[in-house]
Amino acid sequence: MTRRIIDLRSDTVTKPTPEMREAMANAEVGDDVYGEDPTVNRLEALAAEMVGKEAAVFVPTGTMGNQISIMSWTQRGDEIILESTAHIYTYEVAAPAVLSQVQVRPITGKYGAMDPCDVKSAVRGVNIHFPRTTLICMENTHNRSGGCVLPLENMKAIYDIAKERNISVHLDGARVFNAATALGVDVKEITQYADSVQFCLSKGLCAPVGSLVAGPEDFVARARKARKLLGGGMRQAGILAAAGIIALEKMVHRLGEDHQNAKRLAEGLSQIPGLEIDMASVQTNMVAVGIKETGMDEFGFAAFLKSIGVLVNPSLPYVVRMVTHHDVTSSDIDEAVSRVRDALKK
Ligand code: TLP
Numbered sequence: 001m002t003r004r005i006i007d008l009r010s011d012t013v014t015k016p017t018p019e020m021r022e023a024m025a026n027a028e029v030g031d032d033v034y035g036e037d038p039t040v041n042r043l044e045a046l047a048a049e050m051v052g053k054e055a056a057v058f059v060p061t062g063t064m065g066n067q068i069s070i071m072s073w074t075q076r077g078d079e080i081i082l083e084s085t086a087h088i089y090t091y092e093v094a095a096p097a098v099l100s101q102v103q104v105r106p107i108t109g110k111y112g113a114m115d116p117c118d119v120k121s122a123v124r125g126v127n128i129h130f131p132r133t134t135l136i137c138m139e140n141t142h143n144r145s146g147g148c149v150l151p152l153e154n155m156k157a158i159y160d161i162a163k164e165r166n167i168s169v170h171l172d173g174a175r176v177f178n179a180a181t182a183l184g185v186d187v188k189e190i191t192q193y194a195d196s197v198q199f200c201l202s203k204g205l206c207a208p209v210g211s212l213v214a215g216p217e218d219f220v221a222r223a224r225k226a227r228k229l230l231g232g233g234m235r236q237a238g239i240l241a242a243a244g245i246i247a248l249e250k251m252v253h254r255l256g257e258d259h260q261n262a263k264r265l266a267e268g269l270s271q272i273p274g275l276e277i278d279m280a281s282v283q284t285n286m287v288a289v290g291i292k293e294t295g296m297d298e299f300g301f302a303a304f305l306k307s308i309g310v311l312v313n314p315s316l317p318y319v320v321r322m323v324t325h326h327d328v329t330s331s332d333i334d335e336a337v338s339r340v341r342d343a344l345k346k
Contacts, residue, residue, distance in 0.1 A: 003309040006336045008265075010313065011175075011204040011258070011285060011325035019250070020207065020243035027242035031235050032058075033228070039238030043245050044212065050248060051176075051197050052188035053214035057224045058241055060232050062087075062174045065198035065211040067095045068226035070135065072219055073168040073196070076101040079131040081122050083109040085144035087172055088137055099230075103131055111281060112142025113150050116157035123165050136162050139172040140179045140190060146278075146321070147175070147262070147286030149182045155193035173199040174211070178284040181255040195219070204255055204285060205247035206326050209240050254326070258285040261324040261333050268337030274344055285324045292318040294344065308339045 007013050016024070030036035040058050048056040059065045066088050074080060080096060082089055084106035088096065096102050105122050107114045124130040136158060140150040162169045171194035173179070180187040191197045196215030201207035213223050227233060234240075266282040269275050269289055276290035289312075291301045298314035305312050305320075315321040324333065 004332075004335075005309050005311060006328060006332050007311045008322040008324065008328065008336065009311045010323050012202060014204065014206040014326045016208045016243050017206055017246070020246050023242040023246055024239050027238045029236035029238035032237045033233040033235060037236060037238040037241070039245070040241040043241040043248075046245060046248055047199075047212040048214050050187060051191040051199070051214045053191070053197070054217045055220035056212045056214035057220050057227060058234075058237060058244070059211050059213055059227055060209060060234065062172070062198055062200045062211045063092050063095070064227065064230060064232050065213045066092060066137075066170070066172050067099050068223045068230065068232075069170045069196050069198055069213055069215075070096050070100045070102065070137075071226040072222040073135045073170060074100050074102050075134070077103075077131055078134040079103045079105050079124060080135040080137060081105045081107060081114075081119060081133060082137040083107055083112060083114050083139060083142070085109070085112075086137060086139050087143050087174065088139070090144060102135075105133075109142075109145070111148040112139060112145035113148075113154045114138070114158065116154065116161060119158050120161050123161070123167065133165070133167055135168050135170060137170045137172060138194065139174075141175045141182070141284050141286075143174070143286075144315070146281040146288035147178070147284040147323075148281055149179045149283045152183065152185070152189060152193070155190065159193035168196070169194045171197040173197045175200070175203055175284065177252045178204060178255050178259070181252075182259060182284050196223075201244040201247040204258055204325055205251040207240070207243040207247040210244050251326070255285070258324040258326070259283075261285075261328065261330055262287050264330060265322060265324060265333045265337065268334070269340065272337075272341050272344060275340075287322045288315060289320050289322060290318060291320060304343070305340065308343045310336050310339055
């Protein structure tokens with residue numbers, strides 16, 4: 001009997017819904033480099049409005065969204081502050097160094113949150129030896145900490161420090177709607193503490209492709225030009241934007257289900273001898289599972305789970321990451337837990 005594959009590697013694996021596919025097929029389109037794609041224009045206006053910013057630009061990926069934001073806020077030789085396991089620092093191929101030619105100043109956080117005192121002391125003073133600190137990046141939800149949510153007070157404290165020193169703040173909000181859902185607030189309550197925000201349509205919101213970068217008009221104009229520089233000026237992108245509009249209008253409200261499934265998964269796995277889960281870190285749709293006692297490392301454990309039809313990603317040393325999303329049900333979660341329990345028993 002072939003077993004159904006339960007794919008918990010990432011919420012990026014979600015497929016577009018039938019409604020998205022229909023909207024994509026029927027989308028009104030034009031050449032977006034001329035600003036003439038009505039569906040892209042509608043998505044950008046909707047996105048800006050939702051996160052409380054003046055304007056937004058549609059980009060192919062979250063990585064490009066973060067990088068054009070850094071390019072648009074900084075100059076060559078500047079320094080940017082971020083948390084030491086931030087996606088921008090860990091998973092974006094050293095793009096801040098390559099594209100913006102800035103130096104990154106990583107700060108160790110707790111559950112993804114930097115201590116505002118550490119941020120304050122990392123901001124450079126005026127000195128002929130020092131680079132200029134021109135940008136602080138935060139990430140909410142925070143991927144490498146296991147999807148933790150930055151508390152609003154933490155974001156505010158860091159934003160206030162930045163504003164005192166005339167520094168811009170960028171939010172990597174790839175999963176900012178998960179953060180808003182977990183906090184039970186409108187997403188604007190979060191994005192108010194950032195000058196610019198990047199958020200993804202292609203993760204828990206199920207769109208096939210795309211992210212948005214939102215912020216002040218002049219910043220978005222620079223970001224649009226940086227997108228062109230990187231080859232991200234798309235033509236009849238309304239085909240993609242049509243799915244993005246449905247992602248924002250119809251998919252945000254259901255993210256709580258993914259969070260409940262993550263808790264269910266974490267509770268189930270935590271009963272299994274050899275697996276260790278910090279329940280305090282299970283705040284959204286991710287579960288970081290410590291596996292040291294199984295005698296396998298994160299790569300070996302991921303391969304072991306693959307052999308029983310459960311896909312996960314290796315994360316930190318002796319930790320694998322499991323992500324819940326639209327395309328796994330609560331019974332898939334129960335099935336995954338029982339497969340892991342049975343396989344480890346053997
Ligand atoms: N994260 C992916 C992988 O790159 C690790 C995932 O599966 O979680 N910011 C954050 C916080 C992200 O988690 C991601 C994607 C991105 C940016 C980049 O988005 P894309 O993949 O669209 O470039």
